[in-house]
Amino acid sequence: MQKKLGIAVVAALLVAPMAAQAQGLVGGAERGAERGDRAAGPVGGIVGGAVGAAAGTVGGILGVDERPRFHEYVVREHHPSYHYDEDVRDGAVLPERGVEYYDVPTEYKVRPGYRYTIINDRPVLVDPVTRRIVEILD
Numbered sequence: 001m002q003k004k005l006g007i008a009v010v011a012a013l014l015v016a017p018m019a020a021q022a023q024g025l026v027g028g029a030e031r032g033a034e035r036g037d038r039a040a041g042p043v044g045g046i047v048g049g050a051v052g053a054a055a056g057t058v059g060g061i062l063g064v065d066e067r068p069r070f071h072e073y074v075v076r077e078h079h080p081s082y083h084y085d086e087d088v089r090d091g092a093v094l095p096e097r098g099v100e101y102y103d104v105p106t107e108y109k110v111r112p113g114y115r116y117t118i119i120n121d122r123p124v125l126v127d128p129v130t131r132r133i134v135e136i137l138d
Helices: 002-019 024-056 066-077
Strands: 115-119 122-127 132-136
Touching: 066 122
Parallel strands: none
Antiparallel strands: 115 122, 122 132
């Protein structure tokens, strides 16, 4: 059993750089599990899926590959920026009034319900129900 676990760990370490290219949690988990399974069998698939899922979320909600394209989209849309006196940070709650929220096109594969806005000239993803910033898109 220890030998299989050792092989799985080595496989996971080999798979991690490839999994970092995975976009998002689900894509990362799928790719990591496939590569881990090929490298070390079922145990490798389990470890590879976990590593791939973690690596896939490194880029945040939007995904590593989508960030530059989405930033270009936001610039093209040229929405006005809301002046916010507090720190613009993940978890900050935006005011109830004055902030305009915009739909994220489905091509960017952001979880349904999230919207974006511009705060102090910075695009951010927001949960509009709680008004909480969930990701800053610099």
